[in-house]
Amino acid sequence: MHSVSGYVAQHKERFLEELFQGLRIPSVSSNSKGAAAMYQAADFFKGQLILAGADSATVMETEGWPVVFGQKQVGDDRPTVLVYGHYDVQPPEPLDEWKSPPFEPEVREHKIFARGADDDKGQLFMHLKALEYMVAEKCLPCNIKFLIEGEEEMGSPSLKAFCKQHQELLLADLILVSDTALYSLKQPTLTTGLRGLAYFELHVWGPQRDLHSGLYGGAVANPVNELAHILSQLKDREGRIRIPGFYECIQEPDLDELQQLRQLPFDEAAFAKGIGVPALAGEPGYSVVEQLGIRPSLDVNGIWGGYTGEGAKTILPARAMAKLSLRLVPGQEPVQVEELLRSYLHQIAAPGVAWELKALHGGNAYVVPWQGKGVQAAVRAMEQVLGVSPLPYHSGGSIPVIADFEEVLGQKAVLLGFGLESDAIHAPNENFPLENFYKGIETVAWFYHYYTLKQ
Amino acid sequence: MHSVSGYVAQHKERFLEELFQGLRIPSVSSNSKGAAAMYQAADFFKGQLILAGADSATVMETEGWPVVFGQKQVGDDRPTVLVYGHYDVQPPEPLDEWKSPPFEPEVREHKIFARGADDDKGQLFMHLKALEYMVAEKCLPCNIKFLIEGEEEMGSPSLKAFCKQHQELLLADLILVSDTALYSLKQPTLTTGLRGLAYFELHVWGPQRDLHSGLYGGAVANPVNELAHILSQLKDREGRIRIPGFYECIQEPDLDELQQLRQLPFDEAAFAKGIGVPALAGEPGYSVVEQLGIRPSLDVNGIWGGYTGEGAKTILPARAMAKLSLRLVPGQEPVQVEELLRSYLHQIAAPGVAWELKALHGGNAYVVPWQGKGVQAAVRAMEQVLGVSPLPYHSGGSIPVIADFEEVLGQKAVLLGFGLESDAIHAPNENFPLENFYKGIETVAWFYHYYTLKQ
Numbered sequence: 028m029h030s031v032s033g034y035v036a037q038h039k040e041r042f043l044e045e046l047f048q049g050l051r052i053p054s055v056s057s058n059s060k061g062a063a064a065m066y067q068a069a070d071f072f073k074g075q076l077i078l079a080g081a082d083s084a085t086v087m088e089t090e091g092w093p094v095v096f097g098q099k100q101v102g103d104d105r106p107t108v109l110v111y112g113h114y115d116v117q118p119p120e121p122l123d124e125w126k127s128p129p130f131e132p133e134v135r136e137h138k139i140f141a142r143g144a145d146d147d148k149g150q151l152f153m154h155l156k157a158l159e160y161m162v163a164e165k166c167l168p169c170n171i172k173f174l175i176e177g178e179e180e181m182g183s184p185s186l187k188a189f190c191k192q193h194q195e196l197l198l199a200d201l202i203l204v205s206d207t208a209l210y211s212l213k214q215p216t217l218t219t220g221l222r223g224l225a226y227f228e229l230h231v232w233g234p235q236r237d238l239h240s241g242l243y244g245g246a247v248a249n250p251v252n253e254l255a256h257i258l259s260q261l262k263d264r265e266g267r268i269r270i271p272g273f274y275e276c277i278q279e280p281d282l283d284e285l286q287q288l289r290q291l292p293f294d295e296a297a298f299a300k301g302i303g304v305p306a307l308a309g310e311p312g313y314s315v316v317e318q319l320g321i322r323p324s325l326d327v328n329g330i331w332g333g334y335t336g337e338g339a340k341t342i343l344p345a346r347a348m349a350k351l352s353l354r355l356v357p358g359q360e361p362v363q364v365e366e367l368l369r370s371y372l373h374q375i376a377a378p379g380v381a382w383e384l385k386a387l388h389g390g391n392a393y394v395v396p397w398q399g400k401g402v403q404a405a406v407r408a409m410e411q412v413l414g415v416s417p418l419p420y421h422s423g424g425s426i427p428v429i430a431d432f433e434e435v436l437g438q439k440a441v442l443l444g445f446g447l448e449s450d451a452i453h454a455p456n457e458n459f460p461l462e463n464f465y466k467g468i469e470t471v472a473w474f475y476h477y478y479t480l481k482q
Numbered sequence: 483m484h485s486v487s488g489y490v491a492q493h494k495e496r497f498l499e500e501l502f503q504g505l506r507i508p509s510v511s512s513n514s515k516g517a518a519a520m521y522q523a524a525d526f527f528k529g530q531l532i533l534a535g536a537d538s539a540t541v542m543e544t545e546g547w548p549v550v551f552g553q554k555q556v557g558d559d560r561p562t563v564l565v566y567g568h569y570d571v572q573p574p575e576p577l578d579e580w581k582s583p584p585f586e587p588e589v590r591e592h593k594i595f596a597r598g599a600d601d602d603k604g605q606l607f608m609h610l611k612a613l614e615y616m617v618a619e620k621c622l623p624c625n626i627k628f629l630i631e632g633e634e635e636m637g638s639p640s641l642k643a644f645c646k647q648h649q650e651l652l653l654a655d656l657i658l659v660s661d662t663a664l665y666s667l668k669q670p671t672l673t674t675g676l677r678g679l680a681y682f683e684l685h686v687w688g689p690q691r692d693l694h695s696g697l698y699g700g701a702v703a704n705p706v707n708e709l710a711h712i713l714s715q716l717k718d719r720e721g722r723i724r725i726p727g728f729y730e731c732i733q734e735p736d737l738d739e740l741q742q743l744r745q746l747p748f749d750e751a752a753f754a755k756g757i758g759v760p761a762l763a764g765e766p767g768y769s770v771v772e773q774l775g776i777r778p779s780l781d782v783n784g785i786w787g788g789y790t791g792e793g794a795k796t797i798l799p800a801r802a803m804a805k806l807s808l809r810l811v812p813g814q815e816p817v818q819v820e821e822l823l824r825s826y827l828h829q830i831a832a833p834g835v836a837w838e839l840k841a842l843h844g845g846n847a848y849v850v851p852w853q854g855k856g857v858q859a860a861v862r863a864m865e866q867v868l869g870v871s872p873l874p875y876h877s878g879g880s881i882p883v884i885a886d887f888e889e890v891l892g893q894k895a896v897l898l899g900f901g902l903e904s905d906a907i908h909a910p911n912e913n914f915p916l917e918n919f920y921k922g923i924e925t926v927a928w929f930y931h932y933y934t935l936k937q
Contacts, residue, residue: 057791057792057793057794057795058792059792117795117796118789118791118795120789120791121692124691181793181794182794208697222696224696224796226794226796233759234757234758234759235757235758235759236579236757236758236906236909236910236911237576237908237909237910238757238908238909239879239907239908239909240779240781240783240807240809240908241677241679241809241877241878241879241880242663242774242877242878242879242903242907243757243774243878244774244779244780244781244807244809244878245721245764245765245773245774245777245778245779245809245878246753246762246763246764246770246773246774247757247759247762247763247764248759248761248763249781249782251713251781251782251783251784251785251804252713252714252716252717252780252781252782254710254785255709255710255711255713255714255782255785256710256713256714256719258706258707258710258711258714259707259710259711259713259714259715260714261707262707264711264832266700298701302689302690302691302693302698302702303689303690303691304688304689304690304702304703304834304835305833305834305836306703306833306834307701307702307834308701308702308703308832308833308834309700309701309702310700315701318700318701319697319698319699319700319701322700323700324695324699324700325699325707326695326699326704326706326707326798327704327706327707327710327787327788327799328695328706328788328789328794328795328796328797328798328799329706329787329788329789329790329795329797329799330706330709330710330785330786330787330788330790330802331785331786331790332782332784332785333782333783333784333785333805334573334575334783334784334805335784335785335786335803335805336512336573336575337512337513337514338512338636338842339512339635339636339637339681339783339805339807339842339843340512340572340573340783340784340805340908341572341679341681341783341807341880341908342783342784342908342909343781343783344782344783344784347785348790349706350788350789350790350794350795352695352699352794352796354695354696354699354700377719377763378760378761378763379759379760379761379762379763380759381760387793387794388794422696422697423696423697423698423699423700424694424696424697425696425796448697451691452694452697453692453693453694453695453795453796453797454691454692454693454694454797455691455692456691
C-alpha cells in the first residue's frame with residue numbers, strides 16, 4: 028500500500044490524458060438529443076474499467092440513459108464495496124462565460140478546467156486509478172463493483188428501478204461515492220449529510236396571446252407580474268420560507284453532530300468574496316455552515332417570460348415560467364413539499380391567471396453516522412494521505428440516489444469527496460485541482476486498506 | 483369626391499398587391515443588424531409616394547434609421563397637411579405562434595395577416611391610396627406632405643432632432659396620423675387621447691457566476707428571487723402602482739370629456755373573451771375604457787434569468803433582467819417617473835444584490851380637443867363614409883412622437899385610426915380587415931374635402 032504515492036507520481040501524466048478523453052465527451056444528460064454522446068461516454072468508462080483491471084464491465088440499458096457496471100472479484104470471503112459515480116454532466120450554458128471551451132479540457136494554474144472536471148468524471152477517475160494501482164500491485168483487499176450512471180444531473184429517474192431489478196448484482200457491504208467536496212486539503216471534511224431536493228416548473232398563463240401593453244395594460248392581469256408576486260411570497264425578506272407547514276416535519280440534528288459541525292473554521296468573508304457578493308443573505312440565527320447543511324432553502328433556478336431580446340417590445344406577455352427548487356433536510360419529503368407548495372399557490376395566485384406546477388424531480392436528505400466503520404476508514408485514509416483528521420460536514424447539495432441506495436440496497440454510503448467549493452460545478456469554468464485529483468487516488472486506495480484491516 | 487368609393491372598388495386588387503410588397507419586407511427596427519431590410523422598406527415607400535402622384539419623394543438620413551419624405555403641392559394659398567406614418571414594425575417573435583409566416587402576407591377570412599398589416603404599413607397605405615385617387619381625379623384640395631419614419635417601434639429616438647433640423651420642410655397646418663384603432667366600423671371612435679410611455683430595463687446582479695443551488699442555496703441572495711420581490715412591490719394586489727409620488731402630478735380629464743368617453747357601449751365581457759382571460763384585472767373604481775385611456779399602468783414586458791432550457795439545472799443564477807414599462811397620462815413625464823422609480827428601487831432592493839435601471843425610451847401623453855377643426859373634419863368624413871357619428875376615445879397606446887410634433891412643429895395631430903382592437907398588433911397573427919383598409923382610404927379622401935371646405 029505504501030507504494031501508492033510513487034505509482035501516482037509515475038503515471039500522473041497518463042492519468043490526466045485518459046481523464047481528458049472522458050472530459051471531451053459532451054455527455055449532457057438533460058439534452059434529449061444527446062444520445063450519441065451519452066453512449067460514447069458510457070462506452071468510454073466501460074473501457075476504462077477494463078483498462079484499470081476489472082474482471083468485466085458492461086453497458087446496461089435502463090428506462091433512460093444506460094448504466095455502466097463493472098467488477099473486480101478477489102475472494103468470496105472478502106467484503107464488497109460498491110463504487111457509485113456518474114458519467115453525465117450539467118449543461119455547459121452560458122457558453123460565453125467559459126474561458127476555455129467546456130468540452131476541451133486544459134490545465135491552468137494547476138487545475139483541470141472542463142465541464143465534469145470535478146462533477147463527476149474527475150472524481151470518478153480517482154476510483155478507476157486507485158483500482159488500477161491495486162490490481163497492478165496485487166494489493167486489492169476486497170471485491171469492488173462500479174455502478175456508473177448517466178442520469179445523476181437529472182435526478183436519477185431510472186436508477187431506483189435499475190437497482191431494484193439488479194439487486195443481487197449490486198449486493199455490497201458498503202457504498203462508496205466521490206461526488207461531494209471537502210473544505211480544503213489542509214482541513215479536510217467528510218460529508219456525513221446531504222440535503223434533499225424538490226425541483227419544480229411553475230407556469231403562469233394570462234391572455235391567450237401576447238397583447239399590446241398600451242392597448243391592454245391596466246385592465247388585464249400580466250402573467251409575469253403575477254409570477255413575480257407568487258415568487259415574492261415564497262420567502263420572507265430575511266430568507267425564511269413562507270410555505271405553510273414547510274418547517275413542521277424537520278428532524279433537528281442532534282447536539283453532538285451540531286457541535287462537530289461548528290468546529291469547522293469556516294471563513295464566511297472568504298466565502299462571500301469567492302463568489303463576488305457584497306454581503307451574504309441567509310436565514311437569521313444560523314451560521315453559513317448551518318444554513319447550507321442543516322436548513323432547507325428555496326431558489327429560483329430560472330425564469331422566462333415575454334420579450335427578452337434587444338431593445339423595447341411593448342407587450343403584455345401571454346405566459347411566464349419559472350424553475351424553482353427547494354433543498355430539504357431530514358424529515359422533509361419531496362412529495363409532501365409539493366403538496367404544501369400547491370396548496371399555498373392556490374392561496375396566493377391571482378384569479379386573472381391560470382397556473383400549473385410540474386414536479387421535475389426530487390429526493391430525500393441523507394445522514395450517515397460518523398462512528399460507522401465506513402466513515403472511520405475514510406477518516407483514517409485521509410489522516411494517512413493528508414496528515415490531518417477530517418471533520419464532519421453537512422453538504423448543501425443533493426445526491427438523491429444515495430437515499431435510494433439505502434432503501435433498495437440496504438447499505439449506507441460513505442461520501443469521500445475531493446472537490447472544492449471553488450470548483451464551480453454546475454457553472455462556467457468548472458475545474459478540479461490536480462492535487463485533489465492525485466491525493467484523491469491515494470486516499471481511495473488507503474480507504475480499502477483501512478476498511479478491510481482487522482481491528 | 484363622390485367617385486372615391488368607385489375608384490377603390492375598381493383598384494382594390496392592385497392596392498392589396500402593392501401593400502403585400504411592403505409587408506414582405508422584414509423592417510424590424512429594433513434589430514440592429516436589419517439595415518438591409520430597413521433601407522429596402524424606406525425605398526419601397528419612396529417609390530409608392532411617386533407612384534401615388536407625389537411631386538417628389540426622398541429617403542433622408544437621421545441619427546438612426548432613415549426617414550422617407552414626400553410632398554404634393556397644389557397651391558401656396560392652400561392649407562398643408564403633414565401625414566405621419568412609420569415603415570418599421572415590431573419583432574415578429576414568438577414565430578411558432580403565427581399561423582402564416584409574419585412576412586408572407588395572406589388574406590384569410592377577409593383580413594390581411596402579416597406583421598405590419600395594421601401597425602403601420604396597412605394604415606399608411608390608406609393615405610398613399612387616398613393621395614393616388616385625389617391626384618388621379620384632380621380633386622386634391624390641399625398640399626400634402628408625408629413624413630414616414632423607421633423608428634416608431636423603438637420610441638422614435640431620432641425623429642425629434644430630425645424635425646428640429648427640418649422644421650421648414652415640415653411646416654404644415656395640421657398633422658394627420660393613422661396609427662390607432664377605432665371601436666368598430668359600426669360605432670367608430672376618434673382617438674383624442676394617447677397615453678405616454680416610460681420603458682425600462684432593470685438588471686439585477688448577485689454572485690459573479692452561476693452557483694450550485696445546493697452548495698450555496700440558503701446563504702446567498704438570489705437575483706431572480708430579488709427581482710421578483712422588486713417587481714411584486716411595484717403594484718398592489720388591486721393594480722394600483724406603489725411608486726411613491728407616482729399619481730401626484732396627474733391632470734384629471736375634465737368632466738365633459740369623461741362623460742363622452744363613458745357613452746361608448748364598450749363590452750367588457752367580449753373584451754375579456756377576445757383575449758381569453760377568465761376575469762379582467764384593473765384598478766378598482768374605473769371602467770375598462772377609463773383604466774386603459776385615462777389611468778396609468780405598469781407591466782413587465784419581459785423577464786429573463788438563469789436556466790430556461792429543457793429539464794432541471796440546479797443553479798443559483800448570477801443575474802436576472804426584466805423589461806418593464808409604464809403608460810402615463812397627462813401631467814406625468816417619463817423623466818420624472820424614472821426618478822421616482824429609481825428612488826423607490828433604492829428603498830426596496832435587497833443589500834445582497836446590485837441593480838441597474840436603464841431607461842430605454844419614453845414620451846408624454848397627448849390630448850387633442852374634440853372641437854378643433856381637424857377633429858371635426860374627421861368626424862364628418864367618418865359620418866360620410868361609415869354613416870354614423872364617431873365618439874371620442876382615449877387610447878391606452880402611446881405614439882411618443884405625437885407630443886414631439888406639437889412641441890417642435892407647433893401643430894396638433896388628428897388621429898384617424900382604422901385598426902381594430904382584435905388586430906393583434908405587436909403580437910403573433912397581426913391582421914387588418916380588408917373592409918377597414920378600403921373604408922379607411924375613402925375616409926382619408928373625405929377628410930381632405932371637409933378639412934378644406936369653406937365654413
